[in-house]
Amino acid sequence: MSEALAILQKYWKHDEFRSPQNEIINSVLEEKDTFGLMPTGGGKSICFQIPALMKEGICLVISPLVALMKDQVQRLQQLNIKAIALTGGIQSDEMITLLDNCEFGNYKFLYLSPERLQSDWVLERIKNLPINLIAIDEAHCVSQWGHDFRPAYLKIANLKTHFPKVPFLALTASATNRVLDDVILQLGLEKPAIFKKSFARKNIAYMVFEVEDKLYRMEQILKKNPQPSIIYVRNRKSCSETASQLQSLGFKATYYHGGLSVKEKEKNMSLWMNEEAQIMVATNxxxxGIDKSNVKTVIHIHLPESIESYYQEAGRAGRNEEKAFAVLLTSPSDKAQAQSQFINVLPDKKILTQIYIKLCTYFQIAYGEGINEQFSFNLNHFCQKYNFPTLKTFNAIQFLDRQGILSLTQEYSEKITMQFMIPSKEVIRYMSLNPNEEPVLLSILRTYPGIYESQTAINLSLVAKKSNCEEPLILSILEKLKGLAIIDYHKKNNDATIIFNEVREDERTINRVSKYLETQNNQKVAQFESVLHYINEKKVCKSKLILDYFGEKTETDCGICSYCISKKTKITDTSSISDKIIGLLKIQDLNSREIQKLSKNTEDDVIFALQNLLENNKIAVKPNNKYTLKL
Structure with a gap:
């Protein structure tokens, strides 16, 4: 392993491997099919990047996550390692060039989505490449029992017939035993070496607190632990609102969601990474690709949709192995709210068909056409136009994405279209009078020759690169030209991009994938029930509950979770506190903070007494989260 360690030190500046990285690398180097189950933060990419660099040829990496592919390719290129990603939106002629580069340009990594393997000509080109390893990232996607099943992953097994001597390496951060067995079967792995890293994170204290005032409890936690923190919320609106609330309490907080522009994301990320902001409020x-080892606290203020996603998000805390906290704050109304967010918005076959057909109509795609066409997309505008419920529509489009029918890229974008309204000789005359603007105008004219004839979409970053000018300067020049009536210029903001991967066939398209819809919906209901079990089970260690979900048994309690702490804490006489609470509620309805203040007892004692009174049916919780006596 000395060569592997030397590569690790050279490129990644680490002096040793984490378990089981070295075992997985050894297995791959011995040409064995291998399965690596490594919880989030375990360094999965190292497991295929290092053996690929040690062998002649190119490593094929299959991943469903466009953002992650781009991130890894960018990081490898920064290390002067040649890597390419075939993501959505790349035209056929550009793909041919990229694949030529792979074949003749001494590239080491080719990243692509499983949907790309469904193109026969792409597969033919890949068969001619000197593949030395096939790495399948997010391998749980191959199993219908996984939390993100994608039928396109089932096609990966076909590569075995073309590359019978090339080892397969399947990697995932979260898989139950049932999923693991199914992945091995569906990928056709031959006597695979299986390496599982324990899901136990001994330094993370899993905390579940029932509270009425989540902001107040957040304030307490964040003041007690002033190190870098992440607060996960369910939607974009909550992102900015929660960040603003924390700022008003004196915290340095920023936020991150899919609706921000690339520049805003980079700016807010930089504030948090450089610890100019303590708190990052974010959606999933x-x-x-977040690599920040000293995150002390991860707080969820809304219920997660699955234990898998909760474990991954909570696992971003404490990667430096120091004690950290994963806190889930719940209130009595959370279950109903989450039910409406996760379960009531699952699409059935009927609405899935309607949404698909209306999408095609929206983009004016004729029956039998549309393959590889790309469109900017605003979800809210689409839903308003056809009177569709927003969340159910989003889930339907996401399902179509996972089935490979279309690709949904949830990136905020600014679409710019323009057309010259004056003859070319007048444009040349204008450039001679305004030499500072000439590089921008020349770049546009050379890149988009049809811009005199019709409205043309322009790529701002490409023009900036070719003209060697900053994007804000280009925008100001375009605004000026619009004011002078030299150009007709429009800017339009979009939440996403949609690429159609297949021709439009309406019911035929949906009938082919609808069998997976019912399975997915049932799976989501079961996952949500597991989350409810996690928060409602008050007599079992929280770490034990998570390990048990992933099929890992342990007899030992963690000693640091909310359950274990409650066992250690000596509760004062609950009967006297209960009597005090009943006396207060005889006067007026109160929330838990008001009860704590008036009773002068600790918060834990009050919560414990309230739970007993609720269980004994002596009090009830009103919709405004105030407690009232039962008549």
Missing amino acids: AFGM
Whole structure:
């Protein structure tokens, strides 16, 4: 392993491997099919990058996550390692060039989505490449029992017939035993070496607190632990609102979600990474490729949709192996709210068909056409136009994405279109009078020759690169030209991009994938029930509950979770506190903070007494989260 360690030190500046990285690398170098189950933060990419660099040829990496592919390719290129990603939106002629580069340009890594393997000509080109390893990232996607099943992953097994001597390396951060067995079967792995890293994170204290005032409890936690923190929320609106609330309390907080522009994301990320902001409030769009070891606290203020996603997000705390906290704050209304967010918005076959057909109509795609066409997409505008419920529509489009029918890229974008309104000789005359603007105008004219005839979409970053000018300067020049009536110029903001991967066939398209819809919906209901079990089970160690979910048994309690701490804490006489609470509620309805203040007892004692009174049916919780006596 001395060569592997030397590569690790050269490129990644680490002096030793984490278990089981070295075992997986050895297995791959011995040409064995291998399965690596490594919880989030375990360094999965090292497991295929290092053996690929040690062998002649190119490593084929199959991943469903466009953002992660781009991130890894960028990182490898920064290390002067030649890597390419075939993501959505790349035209056929550009793909041919990229694949030529792979074949003749001494590239080491080719990243592509499983959907690309469904193109016969792409597969033919890959068969001619000197593949030395096939790495399947997010391998749980191959199993219908996984939390993100994608039928396109089932096609990966076909590569075995073309590369019978090339080892397969399947990697995932979260898989139950049932999923693991199914992945091995579906990928056709031959007597695979299986390496599982324990899901136990002994330094993370899993905490579940029932509270009425989540902001107040957040304030307490964040003041007690002033190190870098992440607060996960369910939607974009909550992102900015929660960040603003924390700022008003004196915290340095920023936020991150899919609706921010690339520049805003980079700016806010930089504030948090450089610790100019203590707190990052984020949706689940935040996390991939985040490598910050000293996150002390991860707080969820809304219920997660599955234990898998919760474990991954909570696992961003404490990667420096120091004690850290994963806190889940719940309130009595959370279950109903989450039910409406996760379960009631699952699409059935009927609405899935309607949404697909209306999408095609929206983009004016004729029956039998549309393959590889790309469109900017605003979800809210689409839903308003056809009177569709927003969340159910989003879930339907996401399902179509996972089935490979279309690709949904949830990136905020600014679409710019323009057309010259004056003859070319007048444009040349204008450039001679305004030499500072000439590089920008020349770049546009050379890149988009049809811009005199019609409205043309322009790529701002490409023009900036070719003209060697900053994007804000280009925008100001375009605004000026619009004011002078030299150009007709439009800017339009979009939440996403949609690429159609297949021709439009309406019911035929949906009938082919609808069998997976019911399975997925049932799976999501079961996952949500597991989350409810996690928060409602008050007599079992929280770490034990998570390990048990992933099929890992342990007899030992963690000693640091909310359950274990409650066992250690000596509760004062609950009967006297209960009597005090009943006396207060005879006067008026109160929330837990008001009860604590008036009773002068600790918060834990009050919560414990309230739970007993609720269980004994002596009090009830009103919709405004105030407690009232039962008549």
